[in-house]
Amino acid sequence: MLAKPLTLSAPGKAILHGEHAVVHGKAALAVALNLRTFLQIRPSNNGKVLICLPNIGTSLNWEAVRLRTLLTAFSDGLDESKCPSPEQMDALKEFAGITTGLSATESLGTLAFLYLYLSISAKYGQIPSVEIVVWSELPTGAGLGSSAAYSVCLAAALLTACGAIGCPLEEEKSIVRWPEEELDLINRWAFRGEQVIHGKPSGVDNSVATWGGVLRFQSGKITSLKRVPTLMILLTNTKVSRSTKILVAGVKDKILKFPAIMNPVLASIDAISHECESVLEAMAVSPSQDYYPVLEELFDINQHHLNVIGVGHPSLDSVCRVTATHGLHSKLTGAGGGGCAITLLRPDTDPLMVEAARQDLSACGFECWETSIGAPGICLHSLSSLKAEVLHVFNEV
């Protein structure tokens, strides 16, 4: 089933518009962020299953025969709509010795892997002895969907390894994707990985990592936008940590305290998401620089609204102010209260200006990436198409 190493990648996620408002039934636009998680799966003949996560210095392996002793407990994997049960989690924790003090990232990453390995094996048949290396450009815990990118990569690799889905890589193509129904299967399994990691995920992050592009998310319904442009951005991590739960509760309190003031703000954010969706679809049909001022204006307006609902932060104000001095427009993305901001770059933005903005942001203690949004979802790479940094990681481990 797995004749040679396969390398695949899935994008991270950013919220373009609608964060927080989505909790109150409004539309949000989630976009694929071209900071990617790369996974290489290699056949091995030592009877072991190995997972190596160089970002966090973790490398674990188990005898495949030992793993198979757990299989019966995972036969409910036959029904993809079932969620991981507490009993399954306990069995995996005991098996992997999770109680003995791994970090949260390491523990959850290990559990999600074991869960998907066993459930997919139970459903589709034995996965051969393999080595899996996962390396990511995404920071963890920054609200950028790193766990979903990880789950999607794992699901795609394991489903491919056991033959549940095809391996569409052709020699002459540098990047290929799976057909729609197979992507759907990847997404459903990835969601279960997300459930292992997050308990009750919304499903947005794994959908973005699977489908790429831009997704509209409203009242639990996730819709992929048909055609979207790729937009260049600066992504800035303020590195100010925050609790999404506390921020969400704060917004709710504000709405209860000032309903007549706050509900219109949510309505305005909803309208921003819809306006942005229209603009993106129009840009995809007929690209023009003329759309950028509108996108910038929507960024500015929403950033003010997010401050109004109480999820701003002085560090985010700094990002906006610093980038504004270079003529750039920014907004927070995700939970706010710190975390990350995105800054829109026009195709004709002077690279020297972008570099100057990056330097000013770094001087504030922030971390910056120049990347794009609207990136493709999970895909298979030919080895020759991988950038040197990724190749280097996979050659080292």
Place this chain on the structure above:
Amino acid sequence: MLAKPLTLSAPGKAILHGEHAVVHGKAALAVALNLRTFLQIRPSNNGKVLICLPNIGTSLNWEAVRLRTLLTAFSDGLDESKCPSPEQMDALKEFAGITTGLSATESLGTLAFLYLYLSISAKYGQIPSVEIVVWSELPTGAGLGSSAAYSVCLAAALLTACGAIGCPLEEEKSIVRWPEEELDLINRWAFRGEQVIHGKPSGVDNSVATWGGVLRFQSGKITSLKRVPTLMILLTNTKVSRSTKILVAGVKDKILKFPAIMNPVLASIDAISHECESVLEAMAVSPSQDYYPVLEELFDINQHHLNVIGVGHPSLDSVCRVTATHGLHSKLTGAGGGGCAITLLRPDTDPLMVEAARQDLSACGFECWETSIGAPGICLHSLSSLKAEVLHVFNEV
């Protein structure tokens, strides 16, 4: 009728909430600003009528008999609802030699005086030979209602001088006000002065200068709030000049461009004005420090909204940021795009903190006044109650 010098004063005006939204049918709260215009009217026996405006270095006088030659043209002053006619303005301009190059402030101030002097004389009978000195703490052209304070002072002084209204000053009281129906008459005449100066004033500024306190203004209807607290503020003039007309047009354009995004913002501003009104009324009934965080929050929210509708300015952002570093909350007041900002001070705000904020604002090139809002409207002062600075001005001229 005028046995001895009288000194009276009227307050300036600031918009607490609802600027711009009021143009679109929403509520605004206009407040009396305790930066005042002082007027002293003194009987004289030289047969002349003198007006002296030391702020702008103007002193003009006319023979009372020469002024009386114009009286017939002002007999429509019998109907207070009539507005100043172009013919009347032309006659006054010719009389005062306005064409020969006075500044706009000087010209309009002179015209408003002559118009009120003649119209009130025509209606209520001859005004004796008087000297009038008007001095103001208010900057002109900063949207703080300086022309309305001037018109209200003039109307009150001239109506008192000719006996149309009483002179309620009692020896033992430092400050007295006229009864309601006389205030109403002052206000109606002051509106005509405002018409001379502004063409089509809304009537809000002269109402605030007359009644003081806080007025709600919506769809042309002006309502005085019954009981309001006096709030301490820092008023900051960024000295960035702007065109109210262009700003108002810009807001209209934004609403037409993004109706679904902007109309909810206006609705939210409307709700802020109503919420603020409730809080002020509650504070007047039972004063408590607990209301200040709410007032501060409303300032912050509205400042964001005003940025959203496009009337912010980097200078105003600076005021907000600088005062925020001292724990204080600010918003623009009036047209925006520069102009003035107000910063709320709590009764227990450390004076050293206020002084530090003032110094930081001055370092930005801004001008600051520590004053109050919700101040009394037009009133008569006993000489002994006047502060030294004002006495000094009136003793000098």
